[in-house]
Amino acid sequence: MPDFSRPAEAETETQLEMRIECERVQQLRELIFKAGVRLPQTMALPFNGGQERTLLRFTRARADTEKSFAMLRLTLKWRELKNVDYCLREPLSGFYIGYGKNGKPIFLEHTAVVPWEELVETIGTESFIHAQTQCLEWQCIEVHQDAGRRLGRPVTQGINIWDLTLCPFAHTLILLDPF
Numbered sequence: 001m002p003d004f005s006r007p008a009e010a011e012t013e014t015q016l017e018m019r020i021e022c023e024r025v026q027q028l029r030e031l032i033f034k035a036g037v038r039l040p041q042t043m044a045l046p047f048n049g050g051q052e053r054t055l056l057r058f059t060r061a062r063a064d065t066e067k068s069f070a071m072l073r074l075t076l077k078w079r080e081l082k083n084v085d086y087c088l089r090e091p092l093s094g095f096y097i098g099y100g101k102n103g104k105p106i107f108l109e110h111t112a113v114v115p116w117e118e119l120v121e122t123i124g125t126e127s128f129i130h131a132q133t134q135c136l137e138w139q140c141i142e143v144h145q146d147a148g149r150r151l152g153r154p155v156t157q158g159i160n161i162w163d164l165t166l167c168p169f170a171h172t173l174i175l176l177d178p179f
Helices: 013-035 050-061 065-081 084-089 116-122 124-151
Strands: 095-099 105-109 159-162
Touching: 013 050, 013 065, 050 065, 065 084, 084 124, 095 124, 105 124, 116 124, 124 159
Parallel strands: 105 159
Antiparallel strands: 095 105
């Protein structure tokens, strides 16, 4: 029989943070439902932690649920503008080279060996961003699933390496506007 003469243990700081985080994820889920928003496939894949993990990422990125929702909507709008959900229908650039010490997949692109002047003249910045986005989407669908099976838990992050050694374009990459 429980001893009711002693006060119940207070929540630890970690338990409180987790409870608040769970409540905020639920609030975000309700906002999504009310707005009729649908998450794309790569944001809800079970082996990447599913919709729950995606909502948790947005919840953690902003301290306020409304701001998390606004960020999610901006992300979905950007995905639509950049045609992200259809980019995997095209061939990929770069390649997957294995796993890091923590089990995260590693993706390598030899950016420095690309003839940048010709590339920018031919395809432009938008196509470059599209190719990078395409690789990241492919990683979510293919590579993270394999890494998750190997580790026995969802893998939602990877290591992306852009080899910029001797790249004359490297200083310009920080100027790219993803939106």
